[in-house]
Amino acid sequence: xxxxxxxxxxxxxxxxxxxxxxxxxxxxxxxxxxxxxxxxxxxxxxxxxxxxxxxxxxxxxxxxxxxxxxxxxxxxxxxxxxxxxxxxxxxxxxxxxxxxxxxxxxxxxxxxxxxxxxxxxxxxxxxxxxxxxxxxxxxxxxxxxxxxxxxxxxxxxxxxxxxxxxxxxxxxxxxxxxxxxxxxxxxxxxxxxxxxxxxxxxxxxxxxxxxxxxxxxxxxxxxxxxxxxxxxxxxxxxxxxxxxxxxxxxxxxxxxxxxxxxxxxxxxxxxxxxxxxxxxxxxxx
Numbered sequence: 622x623x624x625x626x627x628x629x630x631x632x633x634x635x636x637x638x639x640x641x642x643x644x645x646x647x648x649x650x651x652x653x654x655x656x657x658x659x660x661x662x663x664x665x666x667x668x669x670x671x672x673x674x675x676x677x678x679x680x681x682x683x684x685x686x687x688x689x690x691x692x693x694x695x696x697x698x699x700x701x702x703x704x705x706x707x708x709x710x711x712x713x714x715x716x717x718x719x720x721x722x723x724x725x726x727x728x729x730x731x732x733x734x735x736x737x738x739x740x741x742x743x744x745x746x747x748x749x750x751x752x753x754x755x756x757x758x759x760x761x762x763x764x765x766x767x768x769x770x771x772x773x774x775x776x777x778x779x780x781x782x783x784x785x786x787x788x789x790x791x792x793x794x795x796x797x798x799x800x801x802x803x804x805x806x807x808x809x810x811x812x813x814x815x816x817x818x819x820x821x822x823x824x825x826x827x828x829x830x831x832x833x834x835x836x837x838x839x840x841x842x843x844x845x846x847x848x849x850x851x852x853x854x855x856x857x858x859x860x861x862x863x864x865x866x867x868x869x870x871x872x873x874x875x876x877x878x879x880x881x882x883x884x885x886x887x888x889x890x891x892x893x894x895x896x897x898x899x900x901x902x903x904x905x906x
Contacts, residue, residue, distance in 0.1 A: 622882025622895035622898055622899040623639065623700070623882065624647075625903070626899035626903045627700075636679075637676075637677075639673070639681065641683075642683065643683070646666065650662045650666050651728070655752065656727070656749075657820075660760065692875075698906050700878075701871045701879065702883075702899065703870055703884045704884055705865060706867050707723060707860060708863040708865050714837035715837060715860075717858075719837060719856065719857050721857055722859075723746075723860065726749055727748075734857050736855045736857075737795050737857050739797045740860055740862050741799065741863065742799035743799075743808070743861065747806060747817045747821065749861055750821055751821065756789065786823070796826070796827045796855070797826055797827070798828075798844065802831040832844045835850070840852050840854065842855055871884065879906075
């Protein structure tokens with residue numbers, strides 16, 4: 622959202638300064654790009670890098686600002702696109718050393734064990750499960766490997782061009798859990814949701830619904846499904862239990878403050894929606 626707003630505003634003649642406390646642009650895209658099947662986000666970031674150059678946006682990376690700094694600089698308009706932070710569920714033992722955030726996992730800041738429980742079966746829960754189930758690789762999945770995994774015979778020597786699928790052995794033993802009683806992945810995209818569900822199934826990921834989380838301790842994750850209690854003996858519990866908007870730089874009564882992207886709405890993060898909203902706000906400035 623921030624990149625879209627900055628570049629569109631600059632194209633329309635505004636003098637734009639882009640602040641980011643990180644050392645690179647991209648925000649959530651930098652996590653999405655490591656998820657299997659989402660490698661195209663590398664190119665999205667590359668596109669915006671070129672766009673920032675061509676439109677003349679002034680970039681200030683590794684720079685954390687406060688509301689007072691922004692107001693003192695005398696900007697005519699201030700657009701807040703600070704995104705989201707992971708939501709921490711109120712589970713007893715959520716601060717146990719076994720517990721990791723999806724941010725630490727996708728950014729490579731955590732060592733993840735062989736047996737894992739993933740709490741939250743939304744888009745991020747599925748992404749993290751796929752990321753952990755696959756063995757590390759550089760770049761996109763090679764085409765021959767993909768064909769073998771899905772049982773595609775490109776030579777066309779078999780009926781329908783299909784052979785028996787032979788997915789690789791999963792890298793970890795993963796259990797994906799959700800509170801809701803509905804099927805896991807029900808709210809994923811219509812055109813791609815079935816792919817994510819099929820991929821996890823081929824990786825032997827156990828998917829559990831209608832779970833209540835009792836506690837996390839040295840023994841693992843204690844859950845209850847109906848009247849049945851169960852302890853998942855896992856090395857790590859990964860929290861994918863939603864996000865909350867990060868609005869610490871937003872001034873509610875500031876007439877020249879604008880809120881976009883995940884900072885505006887944390888639910889159901891969507892790249893297309895964020896880019897569209899950023900461009901539309903820029904067009905109105």
